[in-house]
Amino acid sequence: MNNQNVLLEKFKQAKYPIGGNGKRNIQTLKDAFSNVAGDIESDVYGKGMLIEKFQEKIADYLGMESSVFFPSGTMAQQIALRIWCDEKQLNKVAYHPLCHLEIHEEDGLKELHHIQPVLLADQTRLIELEDVMGMEEEIACLLLELPQREIGGQLPEYETLEKIAAYCRDKGIMLHLDGARLFEILPYYQKTAAEVCSLFDSVYVSFYKGIGGIAGAILAGTKEFTEKSKVWKRRHGGDLISLYPYIISADYYFDKRVDKMDEYYQQAKELAVLFNQCSHVSTLPEVPVSNMFHVHIHMTKNKLEPLLLEVYDETGIGITSYLNESEKGICSFELSIGDQYAAIPKELLSSAFEKLDQKLKGKAYS
Amino acid sequence: MNNQNVLLEKFKQAKYPIGGNGKRNIQTLKDAFSNVAGDIESDVYGKGMLIEKFQEKIADYLGMESSVFFPSGTMAQQIALRIWCDEKQLNKVAYHPLCHLEIHEEDGLKELHHIQPVLLADQTRLIELEDVMGMEEEIACLLLELPQREIGGQLPEYETLEKIAAYCRDKGIMLHLDGARLFEILPYYQKTAAEVCSLFDSVYVSFYKGIGGIAGAILAGTKEFTEKSKVWKRRHGGDLISLYPYIISADYYFDKRVDKMDEYYQQAKELAVLFNQCSHVSTLPEVPVSNMFHVHIHMTKNKLEPLLLEVYDETGIGITSYLNESEKGICSFELSIGDQYAAIPKELLSSAFEKLDQKLKGKAYS
Known part of the structure; x- marks a missing residue:
């Protein structure tokens, strides 16, 4: 298992992923169909x-x-x-x-x-x-x-x-x-x-x-x-x-989430502040204008990955499942806020970002 | 509701449709997913x-x-x-x-x-x-x-x-x-x-x-x-x-039916004989080589439809949901045998085809 896979696996195991609406698994379909009558025609x-x-x-x-x-x-x-x-x-x-x-x-x-x-x-x-x-x-x-x-x-x-x-x-x-x-x-x-x-x-x-x-x-x-x-x-x-497997689930989740976009947007702005407070970290845009933004960390993948894994282990918070590394040795990833963000205890979140900041500071000068 | 729709509606209500594996409705998906664990990844x-x-x-x-x-x-x-x-x-x-x-x-x-x-x-x-x-x-x-x-x-x-x-x-x-x-x-x-x-x-x-x-x-x-x-x-x-809604159902029904094709084929041959015994009716091919065949009836749609509706009403057997009419006034439809054929009591099936034959004979000279 290479590092990328370790990060992905540890992210999947994290109790509190900060982005997204949940795992992409079969339950997504089961939930959408649980209250749909079987005799509805395709x-x-x-x-x-x-x-x-x-x-x-x-x-x-x-x-x-x-x-x-x-x-x-x-x-x-x-x-x-x-x-x-x-x-x-x-x-x-x-x-x-x-x-x-x-x-x-x-x-x-x-x-x-x-x-x-x-x-x-x-x-x-x-x-x-x-x-x-x-x-x-x-x-x-x-x-x-x-x-x-x-x-x-x-x-x-x-x-x-x-x-x-x-x-x-x-x-x-x-x-x-x-x-x-x-x-x-x-x-x-x-x-x-x-x-x-x-x-x-x-x-x-x-x-x-x-x-x-x-x-x-x-x-x-x-x-x-x-x-x-x-x-x-x-x-x-x-x-x-038949396109109904996608239509019924689209309809179900549209009704469930279309009115939550402002909540996700406010949370994205809050989260971006936490990232921007960390050393060597900036978000793009600095102030999000939707539920999404990119995180840029001025550190190579080799240095950054073990440090992220420590944060996941110590706090249960999963920040990202992957890192893109630029030629200049800057790492980045995308975040989109969904239902999962609200489930994270605020104190735990603060503590995770304090740890991240400390580790980034330590590593940068190691 | 025009005649085509009456035929379709009456066919849908028939207790014993002779072709197909069942209604195309949401239950097809529900059955395929009922024993699939929710935590399987997309x-x-x-x-x-x-x-x-x-x-x-x-x-x-x-x-x-x-x-x-x-x-x-x-x-x-x-x-x-x-x-x-x-x-x-x-x-x-x-x-x-x-x-x-x-x-x-x-x-x-x-x-x-x-x-x-x-x-x-x-x-x-x-x-x-x-x-x-x-x-x-x-x-x-x-x-x-x-x-x-x-x-x-x-x-x-x-x-x-x-x-x-x-x-x-x-x-x-x-x-x-x-x-x-x-x-x-x-x-x-x-x-x-x-x-x-x-x-x-x-x-x-x-x-x-x-x-x-x-x-x-x-x-x-x-x-x-x-x-x-x-x-x-x-x-x-x-x-x-995600293509899993189709993959999981394809896998489920493949396992369920791929070994039943010989049964469907034998049933198609049996059914084609019943059709060919009726006046003004022929199947293409005369002896099916798979679970499917076409039925041709030398009668106009106007004459044939009420007669089919009578058979559906009197026997509960649904023969077809539609009729294509050629310029020469010959009607045809396709049949593919699936799970539903085996559920029809044999005597009822014979009786339905006797009725069909009599009605066709009567109508042809009316």
Whole structure:
């Protein structure tokens, strides 16, 4: 067992993991189905009460005319961009260099849809109005990810969003929202989902980030748009005979957690303070704007890992299951606050961070 | 409620449906999960014990080196053909005109992969060795569907399969098996799955046909082939964070039903005799070669439907939930035998078919 596995295993055994909604295990499904009657009919190839009702419910929540349930966001978003490119007869879109489609999808957008991306801004910062206005290429669609996950979950000013939306509308550029974590940002913006979505032509949301479902996504837009997306869903092999295992769990955890996002957000800010008080530690963003942030520790993995393991052992608190190490020897990891944070006794948490701070100080000069 | 809906509703209410494994409802999932421990960890993006063990189990059963679990056969098969086309640098494949990819997938193969099909044989018959040898176009891959579902689930002679396989191997044509109903044909061929699969370079099997799971498919081949398929699975949006709802149910129903295929096959033959004894009725094939067949009744829908409803009412036996009507006024429907057939009292079944025969005779001359 190498160190990475030790960290993962010890994290799994920790009594108090600070992030997340709980273990990703079969119980997630069992809980969601425990009060569902066995004689409820399956959805069948995208039709039936079970899927249609959920699609209507989420479309209403997002303030969009129509929505379609997809097995994955990868599928939903490629399809959204394809529809806009076909409509504009222009195979070019713009997004951030750390967009999910650019770094996590094995180039599906290019290999399956032959759509070329224009990369806006850079890997260290958000897309701003100037980036959009300064684009030389003509594009069919601009994708904005809110929050920008790979840089710690940062958000533009709401006014910036409104200006970008107005500019795109003016220029005939379709605006698509990668809202994998849309529910999580509403407390910061102090907006409803419908208010945010009204700036966009199409919207994708996920049910296994803050919501904590099993898998699955919704793609929303006009009725005309979602009808087209159903054809592409079948082409992609996503129009399964039954999607109810994901739909029922998405619905269950949506109801359970969608109103807890402000709590998670407040807790994330509280936790970020604790991290930032430790030597050699900083969070990105310094003050979180959702339930998530990244932690950067200026120490090599070899030095840091044993020290984290000590904290887990001494306090029962699990901070992270992994460490990414940069070429410069800086470690980082992501945290998303969910149900588990509230279960940690406050004194234990303070004590864990005091220990962490002391150990980091000691190690740095060893 | 139009007539089609009456037939569907009355069929659903019938005490004894003659086909299938039971209603497609939530109980299918509940049964599969009732004895599964909640603390079993989810698969995570195609990795983890849960998915890997099932993939190994099915690869072994099929006698293939490796296998990958997919959310759908649509996705698995397009990807198989894409891999072979890329390998041969030739975007052409051959299959039957009623192949699933040609008629049920909104042209995904063409729209996403730009692969052109050559259609072999015609809509009334199977692909024979002569069709393959007579092809003028060069192709990367030949897809054979066993049994050919849309013509009642017919099968070529096993010797024909062997000859086609030998020919393809000789000509450097990859041979892919659409084995959506592979388990169902083994009793007729008196072969193991591994023996049939040894003729093919890649194999797809489904877990919600005779097996009766919720959804899901396996694509099998060499390790090199399946590794490539995983990259495409991610591109398609099929590499879900959790596929366990389908995997656990596929595994459960595979164990429950894979050895019952001979029973279903014998029952299908028995049932086809009952149909063929009725006036104006014939089955395709006349003698089934799997658990499935099509029923053709030489009567218009308007005449036939009320008559079927009478039989359902008088006997509690549900024969079909729908009728397709041809331009010539011939009705047809598909039957696949599963667990439900054995539950019907034999005398009741005989009586239902006597009634059906009498009603058909009476109606034909009315």
